[in-house]
Structure formats: structure tokens, C-alpha cells
Amino acid sequence: MLKQISGGVCAPKGFRANGVHCGIRKNKIKKDLALIVADNRSATACVYTTNLVKGAPILVTKEHVKDGYAQAVIVNSGNANTCNPDGVEIANAMCALVEAHTGIPSSDVVIASTGVIGQRLSLAPIEGGMEALVKGLGDNGTAAAEAIMTTDTVVKELAYAFKVNGKECHIGAMCKGVGMICPNMATMLMFVTTDVSITPEMLQKALSADVKKSMNMVSVDRDTSTNDTLCVMASGLAGNQTITEANADYRAFCRAFNAVTTAMCRKIARDGEGATKLIECQVSGAKSVKDARLSAKSVINSPLLKAAMFGADANWGRILCALGYSGANLDVDKIEVTFHSKAGDLAVCKEGRGIEFSEEIAKKVLSEEEIIIDVNLNDGNYKATAWGCDLTYDYVKINGDYRT
Amino acid sequence: MLKQISGGVCAPKGFRANGVHCGIRKNKIKKDLALIVADNRSATACVYTTNLVKGAPILVTKEHVKDGYAQAVIVNSGNANTCNPDGVEIANAMCALVEAHTGIPSSDVVIASTGVIGQRLSLAPIEGGMEALVKGLGDNGTAAAEAIMTTDTVVKELAYAFKVNGKECHIGAMCKGVGMICPNMATMLMFVTTDVSITPEMLQKALSADVKKSMNMVSVDRDTSTNDTLCVMASGLAGNQTITEANADYRAFCRAFNAVTTAMCRKIARDGEGATKLIECQVSGAKSVKDARLSAKSVINSPLLKAAMFGADANWGRILCALGYSGANLDVDKIEVTFHSKAGDLAVCKEGRGIEFSEEIAKKVLSEEEIIIDVNLNDGNYKATAWGCDLTYDYVKINGDYRT
Numbered sequence: 152m153l154k155q156i157s158g159g160v161c162a163p164k165g166f167r168a169n170g171v172h173c174g175i176r177k178n179k180i181k182k183d184l185a186l187i188v189a190d191n192r193s194a195t196a197c198v199y200t201t202n203l204v205k206g207a208p209i210l211v212t213k214e215h216v217k218d219g220y221a222q223a224v225i226v227n228s229g230n231a232n233t234c235n236p237d238g239v240e241i242a243n244a245m246c247a248l249v250e251a252h253t254g255i256p257s258s259d260v261v262i263a264s265t266g267v268i269g270q271r272l273s274l275a276p277i278e279g280g281m282e283a284l285v286k287g288l289g290d291n292g293t294a295a296a297e298a299i300m301t302t303d304t305v306v307k308e309l310a311y312a313f314k315v316n317g318k319e320c321h322i323g324a325m326c327k328g329v330g331m332i333c334p335n336m337a338t339m340l341m342f343v344t345t346d347v348s349i350t351p352e353m354l355q356k357a358l359s360a361d362v363k364k365s366m367n368m369v370s371v372d373r374d375t376s377t378n379d380t381l382c383v384m385a386s387g388l389a390g391n392q393t394i395t396e397a398n399a400d401y402r403a404f405c406r407a408f409n410a411v412t413t414a415m416c417r418k419i420a421r422d423g424e425g426a427t428k429l430i431e432c433q434v435s436g437a438k439s440v441k442d443a444r445l446s447a448k449s450v451i452n453s454p455l456l457k458a459a460m461f462g463a464d465a466n467w468g469r470i471l472c473a474l475g476y477s478g479a480n481l482d483v484d485k486i487e488v489t490f491h492s493k494a495g496d497l498a499v500c501k502e503g504r505g506i507e508f509s510e511e512i513a514k515k516v517l518s519e520e521e522i523i524i525d526v527n528l529n530d531g532n533y534k535a536t537a538w539g540c541d542l543t544y545d546y547v548k549i550n551g552d553y554r555t
Numbered sequence: 556m557l558k559q560i561s562g563g564v565c566a567p568k569g570f571r572a573n574g575v576h577c578g579i580r581k582n583k584i585k586k587d588l589a590l591i592v593a594d595n596r597s598a599t600a601c602v603y604t605t606n607l608v609k610g611a612p613i614l615v616t617k618e619h620v621k622d623g624y625a626q627a628v629i630v631n632s633g634n635a636n637t638c639n640p641d642g643v644e645i646a647n648a649m650c651a652l653v654e655a656h657t658g659i660p661s662s663d664v665v666i667a668s669t670g671v672i673g674q675r676l677s678l679a680p681i682e683g684g685m686e687a688l689v690k691g692l693g694d695n696g697t698a699a700a701e702a703i704m705t706t707d708t709v710v711k712e713l714a715y716a717f718k719v720n721g722k723e724c725h726i727g728a729m730c731k732g733v734g735m736i737c738p739n740m741a742t743m744l745m746f747v748t749t750d751v752s753i754t755p756e757m758l759q760k761a762l763s764a765d766v767k768k769s770m771n772m773v774s775v776d777r778d779t780s781t782n783d784t785l786c787v788m789a790s791g792l793a794g795n796q797t798i799t800e801a802n803a804d805y806r807a808f809c810r811a812f813n814a815v816t817t818a819m820c821r822k823i824a825r826d827g828e829g830a831t832k833l834i835e836c837q838v839s840g841a842k843s844v845k846d847a848r849l850s851a852k853s854v855i856n857s858p859l860l861k862a863a864m865f866g867a868d869a870n871w872g873r874i875l876c877a878l879g880y881s882g883a884n885l886d887v888d889k890i891e892v893t894f895h896s897k898a899g900d901l902a903v904c905k906e907g908r909g910i911e912f913s914e915e916i917a918k919k920v921l922s923e924e925e926i927i928i929d930v931n932l933n934d935g936n937y938k939a940t941a942w943g944c945d946l947t948y949d950y951v952k953i954n955g956d957y958r959t
Contacts (some may be wrong), residue, residue, distance in 0.1 A: 201880070202876060202879040202880045203878075203879040203880070203885065203887055204875045205877070205879075231872075233872065234875055234904070234907060234908055234909055235908065236717075236908050267870075267872065268870075268872025268873070269872040269875070269908075269909035270877065270909065274801025338664075376876065377872075377875075377876050419691065420885075453956070454858070455954050458950070458954035458955050459954060461955050462954070462955030463957065466671075466672075467673060468637065468638060468671065468674070469671070469782075471608045471672065471781075472608055472672065472781050474607075474608070475606040475607040475608030475781060476605070476606045476607070481607065483607055500638070500673070503638060503944050504607070504638055504640050504673075505638055505639065505673035505675075510851050542951055542954075544948045544951050544952075545813065546858075546862070547862050547946055547947060547948050547950075548863060548948075550858070550859050550862030550863060550866070550946075551862050551863065551865050551866030
């Protein structure tokens with residue numbers, strides 16, 4: 152039993168949050184500082200970007216979650232605090248501010264920053280904003296979710312209720328996209344809270360297994376960010392018997408966790424910079440999971456296909472092309488491609504060859520906001536799904552002068 | 556001694572060419588059929604796309620050049636003859652037409668097609684166009700170069716004169732870009748002619764070695780085409796002593812060949828779909844050639860950097876980000892980045908950290924049409940150069956409805 156409920160990171164028992172505008176950004180109506188605190192030290196697991204260039208906050212967070220526990224998360228937007236001479240110093244100072252205002256030891260603080268790379272992050276606005284940030288702590292997950300947005304156009308938060316051996320548990324999350332999105336072992340910034348009782352080891356195991364099929368399968372532009380961080384905290388207040396092994400309870404938690412990450416993947420892709428469409432590529436009939444994932448990700452990564460989707464052009468040749476250079480082990484002469492959307496289904500390719508279709512129906516199917524590209528490799532039993540978006544004028548516009 | 560001369564594939568002794576509009580394209584003013592013929596069977600070497608989806612013409616060409624010799628090249632634009640049930644049949648029929656009209660055995664004909672994938676290529680217009688095509692054979696390299704253009708905005712041909720052990724030799728080429736460009740072991744379509752005397756083995760050796768540092772280092776959109784073919788024919792009429800080993804003569808030829816391919820790389824990148832700028836990334840100080848190439852190519856492939864270049868935004872953080880996920884073995888804390896253009900030089904990053912620079916000068920430097928991104932990894936002695944272009948509204952426009 153898995154039920155979506157309202158709210159985000161504050162939906163599970165034992166978490167409060169808030170978000171404020173402290174002045175890192177000039178734009179006063181845009182919040183830029185978020186805080187999540189747990190009532191007690193919580194089992195905590197994280198995954199991070201594989202980019203060799205890592206934001207200073209990641210180095211600090213790794214230290215702080217080494218023991219598998221944390222109690223607070225502080226995040227700023229507007230500046231990634233990356234490639235700066237004083238990055239670690241500033242990140243540590245931010246954690247110290249959390250300790251000063253909440254009493255939570257800075258060594259139990261998870262920290263993340265997102266925004267422009269290579270510009271120094273000044274501590275002053277953060278210092279100035281802490282009092283209001285802490286005073287407002289409560290059921291304010293939405294304010295926190297707003298404060299981590301960069302070019303995101305919609306707030307990304309959600310929550311589910313689920314049962315672990317009869318006990319009602321909750322899981323909530325907030326995250327931000329939306330450019331430089333091609334996560335590898337982690338996503339942009341995502342923070343998940345749950346009241347499930349689980350050991351840090353099992354929590355890390357669940358997280359690391361899940362990102363392979365969720366966050367690592369989203370791509371907006373094939374640029375793997377320097378600050379990607381996905382952090383999950385488990386307060387244990389749901390009262391279930393602590394999950395210590397890969398049993399039925401663990402699997403129930405994993406199902407709930409995957410529901411959260413998959414829903415977020417769709418939100419991120421749909422809100423990709425400049426995107427007008429969510430493109431979901433479902434690959435089946437692959438020789439292995441690896442082949443299925445390579446194929447699905449290659450299709451949603453093709454700039455030519457992304458541009459064709461923007462133009463509602465059923466240019467399926469570009470899908471075969473992307474499959475052909477994906478590196479996946481596949482037999483071109485077995486490939487079958489069908490488009491699906493609210494407006495209907497359109498088969499365009501069988502046995503690696505084009506088949507007749509109506510351009511009129513094609514336009515209708517591809518003009519919807521959610522397009523499923525259904526690729527059957529007819530060569531095995533493995534599946535994978537990847538999420539992306541179309542490539543539009545606005546992607547270029549947004550990124551032509553993001554910094555200046 | 557290496558001297559650029561006028562003309563293209565007809566500059567070397569022993570080659571005639573022509574291009575006509577035969578009706579594969581509806582647009583009557585756009586030529587769509589090209590032919591190059593050699594006076595004698597010529598040593599011939601080819602490299603092709605690594606895409607698993609290969610155009611039918613590639614399968615036929617591979618057969619025809621197996622013995623290391625060919626005497627004619629026929630190319631059509633407007634249709635890639637790829638992913639069609641009758642592709643090989645049509646490609647063979649095109650070679651048979653060359654034999655019927657020129658007497659050159661179809662087994663000595665190289666064939667290539669470029670254009671939309673997955674639409675049947677009708678033989679009728681080609682049959683109808685052959686007579687005019689063959690009748691016009693002569694010093695018409697430019698007509699042939701025009702006939703292979705797709706979304707190219709400029710004709711791409713060039714020629715050089717060079718000396719091999721005192722003998723004057725010539726090399727000429729034509730090629731087409733300009734989308735779906737991320738060659739791997741070959742480029743889009745490029746045909747090189749030379750009157751140098753060289754064995755097929757040494758010609759293939761020269762070609763295969765050269766593409767690694769030339770064509771494989773160009774990228775417009777990271778989409779590796781299904782029809783990439785680079786073919787070089789050597790008539791041997793220059794009268795030099797036949798090159799049979801990797802001696803000084805061989806190196807003289809390789810230098811001339813590399814001058815041709817490098818110049819073409821720049822033309823292709825500068826004419827990338829929608830491009831307003833040529834971006835050249837020069838990486839030095841790498842631990843290995845592989846690391847240098849991975850780094851340079853990752854930088855010119857980053858959509859975020861490409862968009863920033865379009866906006867003349869010195870967002871060097873995106874360069875470090877691209878280097879970080881390139882897969883190259885490098886030390887982030889040693890990276891140095893400088894922009895160069897006609898308008899001046901701009902150092903933006905030292906030891907992996909940002910340094911102060913004037914936004915005003917940055918705008919001036921990055922508003923030029925040719926931008927060099929100079930990356931010194933300060934970690935070894937290997938270099939590589941990659942060529943790309945900016946990402947613009949027009950790339951999206953061109954590819955949003957290429958087919959329809």
C-alpha cells in the first residue's frame with residue numbers, strides 16, 4: 152500500500168523546515184537559504200556527483216555523515232561555492248552558524264550549495280538570515296523547497312504514506328533541477344526525509360541501489376553537475392521494527408523510496424531548462440540491464456531527437472541513430488519503435504526499418520506534453536526507463552547568459 | 556613546403572568531377588547528385604562511422620574498396636538511404652548506373668548518401684540525371700561539392716600543393732557537415748583526392764592515423780551519424796617514387812593530408828548547424844594523448860558551455876565542469892584556463908580557482924567569431940585540439956523540423 156499525501160520533507164514525523172531570502176541573490180522575492188532539522192540524530196545516507204570537480208559543500212558533508220548520522224541540512228541557492236579558494240572554509244562556517252542557532256553540532260549538519268560556479272560565496276547574508284530562518288522552522292517544507300530553486304519554474308516536493316509490517320510510515324522529499332542535469336550516482340540536489348526506522352547501512356544500500364534506476368536515468372543536457380547531492384534522513388519515529396537486513400520491510404521501504412525518486416525524475420525532466428515536453432524513453436527486450444540503460448539514456452540525450460520532439464517531428468531515424476551509437480549491444484534489424492501520448496499511439500519502425508504512418512496523426516501524438524518513446528530491442532528480457540525533455544529556444548536563451 | 560591552391564577534388568592530376576540537380580530534392584536550385592571519376596584505378600582508403608546503424612551505401616562501398624582500389628565516387632544528398640528495406644539494392648543500382656554511363660566497373664565505385672534516414676530512395680531521378688552528370692565531368696569540383704551539401708551554408712572544398720622528395724604533388728578535398736556531427740573513426744562525408752603515388756596499405760595507414768587527431772575531434776552535437784564516410788583516392792600521377800613505407804616521403808604526405816583534414820574540421824565546426832562561432836579547445840599539459848583528447852572534446856561538447864559562448868558569457872565554471880566529467884585523468888587543482896580571440900586574451904582560472912577579470916574585456920574577447928579555449932592541465936606533456944561551435948536558437952530551429 153503506497154499513498155501520495157500532501158507536503159514534502161515535513162510530512163514524516165520528526166522534521167521541521169524553513170526557507171528565507173537572506174540576500175545571496177539580489178532578487179528579493181527569491182528565497183535563497185533553506186534549513187531542515189530533525190528532532191533527533193537520524194540515520195543519514197548520501198550519494199554525490201562523480202564529477203572530479205566537486206563543490207566544497209560535498210567535501211564537508213562527506214566528513215559530517217561519515218558516521219551514518221546527521222540532524223540538519225542547510226542549503227543555499229544562487230552560488231555553488233565551487234572552485235573558490237575559500238570554499239571549504241565558508242561551508243564549515245555555514246555549519247557552525249547552524250550549531251550556533253540550533254544547538255545541533257556542526258558535525259551533524261549536511262550542507263549543499265547550488266548556483267554559479269567560481270564566484271566567492273559571502274557569509275554575511277547567511278549570517279544575517281539565520282535568525283529568521285531558525286525562528287520560522289516548522290511545517291514549512293514548501294518554503295525550503297522554494298529556497299533551493301535556481302532556474303526551476305515549479306517547486307518540487309512530494310510525500311507518500313506506506314506501510315512497513317503494518318506500521319504506517321511516511322517519506323517526503325524536495326529537489327531542484329534543472330540545467331547541468333545528467334546525474335551520475337546522484338542527482339542535482341535532492342533531500343529525502345522519512346520516519347522509517349532503518350540502520351544507516353541499509354539506508355545507504357537502498358539509496359545506492361535506487362539511484363541507478365532513478366536519478367542516473369534523468370538527463371536534461373548531459374552535463375554532470377559539480378554539486379549533485381542526494382541525501383536521505385530517517386528519523387525512525389514511525390515505530391516500525393528497525394530495518395537491519397534486506398527483508399520484506401526493507402523491500403517495502405525501497406518501493407516507497409523508488410516511488411519518490413521516480414516521481415522526482417519526471418518532475419525534473421518536465422521542468423528541464425526551456426523544456427515544453429517530458430520525454431520518457433522505455434526500452435524493453437534488451438540483452439542486459441546495462442544495454443537497456445545505455446539505449447534509453449542515449450535516446451533522451453540526443454540533441455537532434457530532442458529538437459525533433461520540440462518540433463513534434465516523428466523523425467524516428469534519429470532514435471535509431473542514437474541507439475546505434477549508444478554503446479549498447481543490440482541487433483539493429485530487430486528494433487521496434489512506437490510513440491505514445493494522450494493523443495494516441497504511433498508505430499514508426501519495425502525490424503529496424505521504417506513503416507508507413509500518417510504525418511497528421513504523428514503531429515497529433517507528438518504535440519502532447521508527455522511523449523513516451525517505446526523502444527523494443529526484441530533481443531532479451533531487460534528493461535529500463537530514462538527521462539528527458541525537448542531542446543528548445545529557451546534552453547539556449549537561459550544558458551546564453553545565466554551568469555551575467 | 557605546403558601551399559594552399561585553388562580548387563578542390565579536381566586540383567590533383569587525374570580527377571574529374573561534376574554535380575547536378577537530378578530531382579531527389581524538390582528544390583530545383585539545390586544540386587543533389589555528385590560524381591568524381593579518376594583517369595585510372597586509384598589506391599583508395601576509407602574510414603566509416605562506428606554507429607551500429609550503418610547506411611546501405613557504406614555496406615556496398617566496403618565491398619568495392621576491399622582490394623584497395625577504386626575509380627569513381629557517386630554521392631547523393633537529400634536522402635541517406637539508411638534503414639530502408641531496399642537500401643543495398645538501390646546503392647548497387649546506383650553503382651551500376653555509373654558503370655553504364657562511364658564504363659568504370661561498378662565494383663570500383665565508392666558510393667555515399669546523406670540526408671533523411673528511413674525514407675526510401677527512388678532510383679528514377681538518379682537514372683534521369685546520370686547523362687547530364689557524366690557529360691559535365693571536368694574541372695567541376697565545386698559543383699560536386701555543392702551537390703553533397705545538406706544544411707551546410709557554405710561549400711567546403713580546398714586543395715594544397717606539396718613536395719614529396721622534390722616532386723610537386725597535389726591534394727584536394729570536398730566535404731559536408733553540419734548536424735549529427737560527432738565523428739568516430741570517420742567524419743560525415745569527405746572525399747579526398749591526391750596525385751601522390753602510394754600503396755593502398757600506406758594510404759589506409761595515413762588515413763586511420765590522421766582521423767584520430769582531426770575528424771574525430773570535431774563535434775557539433777555529439778550525434779554520431781549513420782553515414783559518416785571519409786574516402787581518399789590516390790591517382791599516383793604526380794610521378795613521385797611510390798610510397799611503400801613510413802619514410803620521409805610518407806611523412807610529407809601525412810603533413811599535407813593533416814593540413815587538409817584540419818582545415819576541413821574548422822570549416823565543419825564553423826558551419827555547424829545554427830553556429831555563429833567556431834570554438835577551438837586547445838588542451839596542453841595532459842598526462843596522455845587520451846586524456847588530452849577526452850578533455851578537449853568534453854569541453855566543446857558541453858551544451859551549457861556552447862550556449863554560454865553564444866551569449867559571449869565567460870562562464871569558465873562550465874569548462875571546469877566539463878573537464879571534471881570528461882573521464883580524463885587530471886588534477887583539478889592544476890587547471891589553468893584562458894580565452895583567446897582576435898580581440899585579445901583573457902585568463903579566467905588558475906590552479907582550478909577563479910581569478911579576477913574584467914567582464915567588459917570578457918565580452919569583447921568572446922564576441923569574436925573564432926574563440927580559442929586554452930586549457931593547460933599542468934600535469935604532463937600531451938596536447939590535443941578539438942573543434943566545435945556555439946549552441947544557438949537556429950540549431951533548434953533547423954532540427955525542430957528538418958524532416959517535415
